[in-house]
Amino acid sequence: MSRVQFPTSIASRPVYGTLAPRPGKAHLMMADAEGAGALLDLASQDAGLMARAHILYIPRATGEAFAAGLRALNPAQLYIGPSFDAALPRLRRVLSDAHMGLQVYLAGTEGLMGRAAAEVAAAGIPYGAVQTEHRGSLARRMQCVHCKGITEDVTTDPFVCSHCGLNLFVRDHYSRRLAAFQGVCIDAEDPGNVPEPVELYK
Amino acid sequence: MTIQFNDETFRGDYSFRNSPWAIKRFPFPFHEDSYMYSVNMEQHRGGPAGSVFEKRFDVDEHYVSEMRDRALVLAEDPLRCQSLPHMTLAGWDLLELIMVSKSEDYPDLFELHRDGDRWRWVNKPLGIDDTFTFMDETTLPYGPLEYITRQTQGDFAVLDQRDDNLWMDAGMVTTQADWSLDFDIGMNFFEWHAPVPLAHELGIFKRALKFLMNVQQGAPARRLNWTMTVNPLLDTSPENYHKWGIQKTELTAENIGAKQHLRVELQTFYRLPRSNALVFPIRCYLIAFQDLVTVPKWGRRLHRVIRDLPEELATYKGFIANRPLMIDYLSRHDDGLPTSPGVWADLETEPPLQK
Numbered sequence: 001m002s003r004v005q006f007p008t009s010i011a012s013r014p015v016y017g018t019l020a021p022r023p024g025k026a027h028l029m030m031a032d033a034e035g036a037g038a039l040l041d042l043a044s045q046d047a048g049l050m051a052r053a054h055i056l057y058i059p060r061a062t063g064e065a066f067a068a069g070l071r072a073l074n075p076a077q078l079y080i081g082p083s084f085d086a087a088l089p090r091l092r093r094v095l096s097d098a099h100m101g102l103q104v105y106l107a108g109t110e111g112l113m114g115r116a117a118a119e120v121a122a123a124g125i126p127y128g129a130v131q132t133e134h135r136g137s138l139a140r141r142m143q144c145v146h147c148k149g150i151t152e153d154v155t156t157d158p159f160v161c162s163h164c165g166l167n168l169f170v171r172d173h174y175s176r177r178l179a180a181f182q183g184v185c186i187d188a189e190d191p192g193n194v195p196e197p198v199e200l201y202k
Numbered sequence: 203m204t205i206q207f208n209d210e211t212f213r214g215d216y217s218f219r220n221s222p223w224a225i226k227r228f229p230f231p232f233h234e235d236s237y238m239y240s241v242n243m244e245q246h247r248g249g250p251a252g253s254v255f256e257k258r259f260d261v262d263e264h265y266v267s268e269m270r271d272r273a274l275v276l277a278e279d280p281l282r283c284q285s286l287p288h289m290t291l292a293g294w295d296l297l298e299l300i301m302v303s304k305s306e307d308y309p310d311l312f313e314l315h316r317d318g319d320r321w322r323w324v325n326k327p328l329g330i331d332d333t334f335t336f337m338d339e340t341t342l343p344y345g346p347l348e349y350i351t352r353q354t355q356g357d358f359a360v361l362d363q364r365d366d367n368l369w370m371d372a373g374m375v376t377t378q379a380d381w382s383l384d385f386d387i388g389m390n391f392f393e394w395h396a397p398v399p400l401a402h403e404l405g406i407f408k409r410a411l412k413f414l415m416n417v418q419q420g421a422p423a424r425r426l427n428w429t430m431t432v433n434p435l436l437d438t439s440p441e442n443y444h445k446w447g448i449q450k451t452e453l454t455a456e457n458i459g460a461k462q463h464l465r466v467e468l469q470t471f472y473r474l475p476r477s478n479a480l481v482f483p484i485r486c487y488l489i490a491f492q493d494l495v496t497v498p499k500w501g502r503r504l505h506r507v508i509r510d511l512p513e514e515l516a517t518y519k520g521f522i523a524n525r526p527l528m529i530d531y532l533s534r535h536d537d538g539l540p541t542s543p544g545v546w547a548d549l550e551t552e553p554p555l556q557k
């Protein structure tokens with residue numbers, strides 16, 4: 001199991017906790033890859049929770065590793081889908097008739113938690129109803145401040161913008177609305193001088 | 203006095219210049235020979251006649267050219283002006299505040315004629331004469347925020363106040379010191395200030411937020427902030443940093459006096475009446491080093507401030523690499539004499555340079 005202690009950072013950078021069961025009539029859970037492990041741990045703390053839970057799960061590279069475990073929890077509804085974008089219409093549909101008191105649990109990569117949290121916020125659900133737990137990849141979702149394109153799953157600093165091709169350094173400044181960190185041109189003052197990419201947090 | 207509007211550019215050939223009048227009224231930001239972040243806020247109740255603090259929204263010789271530069275930026279990147287859906291009312295509030303203030307403070311330049319909801323706005327310097335229905339967006343060529351801030355110098359952040367915080371939910375940002383509205387929109391006071399070094403630890407933002415949330419209608423406040431810009435480039439945006447960043451490396455001992463500019467922001471804070479939003483105009487003034495040192499007190503003081511500025515601040519403000527060049531140039535305008543307290547030029551009482 002991969003649990004990470006992120007270094008302390010600036011005030012816009014999200015911090016993640018550990019999922020804990022909360023009282024409520026409805027529970028929406030969304031996870032990707034190793035994030036399923038956090039849902040399994042959550043279920044083990046409160047056997048009754050899953051009967052009122054709707055799980056949306058994106059296995060990504062973990063394939064079938066967690067699918068059987070999630071099914072065995074007998075959630076009220078379980079969706080296993082191929083990508084966040086594929087799951088998005090369903091997530092929005094669920095959020096559109098969410099009632100007061102809905103509890104939201106997000107787990108997995110920063111990209112998934114950030115995008116799901118932005119949808120939850122856009123649906124008018126209070127921030128306090130959302131819990132998050134980081135599991136798995138340290139990859140970041142980055143916005144290029146120059147072309148505005150989003151590059152998913154960035155694991156090195158610097159990296160190449162997948163849209164405009166500029167070499168960008170990875171900032172900790174984070175927008176919850178965009179669910180992305182900011183990438184800024186690294187060689188603007190010395191064109192062509194791009195340091196070797198280093199794996200994030202290494 | 204009647205203002206002679208300059209025909210000048212803030213890009214390309216950089217024909218921007220300050221007249222002797224503009225140099226004398228420049229908002230020099232240092233009241234002593236050193237600088238550190240502080241909660242430097244005071245009431246915005248005018249100031250000495252002719253100073254940039256006198257009017258609610260200062261109009262100067264750069265007005266027409268600055269508005270032309272803003273239009274160029276917006277044509278290239280409409281995301282520089284954004285407003286989240288709940289901020290339209292605040293946009294009307296701002297439009298009213300500016301139209302009323304400018305027509306009262308500069309009656310020879312701006313006129314506002316109100317007949318119920320039917321308003322006629324005359325902006326003589328920009329050649330605008332529009333009649334519209336207040337609070338009806340369909341009667342203006344842009345939303346109210348964009349309409350009025352295309353006619354007003356300075357950037358504008360419009361803050362929604364809720365949950366004991368301020369939220370940057372709308373803005374017009376084309377003359378910024380390297381921050382992105384598109385990225386920061388929707389953030390709260392602590393989040394958008396996250397990249398600033400030292401000030402969080404000093405408790406400055408906690409105290410500043412408390413002050414701001416208590417700003418009352420009719421009792422605006424103000425503060426100054428400053429940074430450094432090579433060439434009189436208004437649009438030092440992160441969006442275009444890959445284009446303008448290289449200009450920072452073109453500074454030499456020969457050209458620094460003309461190229462290096464002190465960039466000062468007069469930031470004001472107004473409570474808006476209907477929306478209870480707070481508007482934060484950020485007005486940018488630029489001055490070339492060679493013009494600034496014509497005021498002996500300012501030359502002496504700027505040298506001492508830049509020389510002694512904490513490294514974190516020089517790095518954050520983006521001039522750490524050029525600091526040695528700056529100190530070299532400015533030291534030639536510092537004879538070591540004491541300086542009078544306060545920001546004013548004190549030309550009559552401060553001695554000329556003794557070297």
Ligand code: HEM
Pocket residue numbers: 239240241242243359361368370379380381382386394395396397398401406407410411414425427428429482515518519
């Ligand atoms: C509500 C109105 C305000 C807005 C919208 C605002 C916005 C900003 C923004 C966008 C930045 C740039 C941050 C970055 O690096 O990305 C900044 C910097 C800063 N702000 Fe504010 N601010 C406000 C009020 C204040 C107040 C009242 C203070 C009082 C102390 C303050 C102190 C600072 C300081 C010290 C910096 C660093 C500036 C530098 O070193 O050049 N701000 N502000």
